[in-house]
Amino acid sequence: MTLPPSRVLVVDDVAENRDLLLRRLRRMQLTDTAEAANGREALEFIRREPFDLVLLDVMMPEMSGIEVLRALREDGRLTDLPVVMISAASEIEKVVECVELGAEDYLPKPFNPALLAARVRAALERRHLRMENRRQLERLTLELDKARRLQIGMMPDHVAFDPARWDIAGRMEPALEIGGDLYDLFEAIPGTLCVAIGDVAGKGMPAGLFMARARSLLRAGVLQHVALKGALPRPSEIAGLLNDELCENNPDTTFVTLFVGLLTLGTGEIEFCNAGHVYPLRVEPTGRVEEIVTPADPALGVVEDFPFADHRATIRPGETWLLSTDGLGDTQNPAGEALEIERVLAFVSAVAGQEAGPALDHLTAAARAFADGAPPFDDVTLVALRRLA
Template sequence: MTAIEAALLVVDDNEDNRYTLTRRLDREGYKNLTIATNGREALEKLKAQPFDLVLLDIMMPDMNGYEVLEQVKATPALRDIPIIMISSLDEIESVIRCIELGAEDYLNKPFNPTLLRARVGASLEKKRLRDEVRSNMERLAQELEAARALQLAMLPRQFPSCSPSHPIAVHAVMEPAKEVGGDLYDCFYAGEHTFCFLVGDVCGKGASAAMFMARARSLVRITVNLWRQWRADDLDPGALLDAVNRELCQDNDDCMFVTMFLGLIDTHSGLLSFANAGHPRPHLIASSGETGQIDAKAALPLGVRRDARFPTLTLQIHPGDALFLCSDGVFEAANGDGELFSVERVGQLLRQAAAAEPVEMVRIIKDAVDAFTGGTSRTDDLTALALRWRPALTTAA
């Protein structure tokens, strides 16, 4: 911002003081000068047009400079305008009061030309820097919002319909703690009778976690598709994670990693085969109402060690049984007292919602977490996925 570009407002009830100050500012190259003869006129002008700096006299009738300063700093649209207080009062108490009220600086009358030049220039430079930072922050916020939309668009929002040929009802949600997050989920039919689902959680937060999350999800999809093209045997979750892990370890200079639970359901038999790469164990909600975490011993997270192996385990589920998976952002959500939501609380809610459809089950858990944390900002992403096997279904759900 040059001196010619800067818009200055000079506020003083004394005509001689106004003339002296504006003449000196003019000599310094400040040509865009506006005059106000009292506090109320100054407030009107500040609301009517933008200014880069205000030079405000303290001792004025009707509304003094302290009162104007208070009103300006109490008005959101005006509070960032820098104000230099000017006064013939050479008292430290007056200076302290002005600074406490939010003044940028303080000048004594009569004006010292060198001091006037330095303080006006410094105040305008600080405003320029603040404006630049604010502009960059607004641009960054817009970019992060766009990144958030792109990230969420990568995750399924339309879920496979439950039907006699595809008897899995499923629903999931992911809410980043920040603009973008590192949690992920996916669910799709990897074959005519094979339903694939996963939930993952990348270490860290922000843009780097979001990019690693996108890489991990894409690798799972690619690996499943390649397996189906090149191998005739059934998909093996552990072998799939072996391959994904090797790729994630490649050129992983930042030592990023992701926990992941990957499951495959044979929709004819109800046989669940799965591999667990360091992720919280899912809950099984039996059609009888019995609920508990499945025995899914966790291996290393993906991306930690290239030669890590991920064993495949199996579990027989029965018609009407449901599975609930989530990230640790659910268990570890904290309220204002630092109390965690906990695995036990999730289990209690799932027992109460044992007969609920997946969409309702996810909503119940999410609403409970939101109510538990109240106004406390979350420090971790929240992801939840629920599915139910309905092989006897005769009509679409």
């Protein structure tokens, strides 16, 4: 393997040793070099100019190689700058100390040309590999950050549907850069709101891509049905369409749980289908909270041609329906204890009667407080449908 262009600093108080090392480096086609006769001069070089490798003698007057290494460690330079210690066989204990301080390797005196070449080459290859990995990580981080912003941007940011009668809000917090949760709120026909919330199995990029596919199918399926047939589909038909499409080309049987409903804004009537999703919560102004339990249907993407069921209910004036993914109840604290449904019900009861947006903010804040710094266990997505009149 040909080494990429590299700059090497040779540090030794003996001029003959420096000259020998420099000649050996030139034979390796490493001609961009510098030399220092003591540790203090070496530090000045390193703080002033970039290097890819330092060959550093252990025992030197004024400032030893160990002292230089300590200074480089304090400066935080050893992460990017490999240092190979040069030592006599009798200095092995000091070499061990240097390795513990962060030295990359060591070379014994007198220099063996083959060993010198091998260790210099290995140190430079590792250094350039680390730098390439860092560049790739930085690029990936930037791409994931952009993907996260794009994913958040897919969620509706304007939910002022019939604001005299309804207060509606949604929130999504991915556990990783990219999440597998989704929610959508859009007017299928004038006066009827399509409400959906879903949770793709897994987290990260694969779940995020599957989520984007499911959300696109959902919105396109509803609006196409209205355009072609002049009427709304049943929620069970929406679920069936998504299920059939998601079962196709799905070798890993990735699935998504989904609650999808059609809400008539004028009356508060909601017809919905629940495909393996968390039960919605009915929140009364008094603080009473109950789960809207319906017979279980499977998640989407698992069983082809499944006959999903429709259910009906009414959101009464003053009530709020809270839709969530299971990430809320699965929130864990540092002890591994989950939030679970009992605490979720208590948290929801505490925000009864609040405006939809602040209520969701308080719920996510309460979940974060319970987690007490533990990393997110799962994506958390919430939708509140609060009927004013």
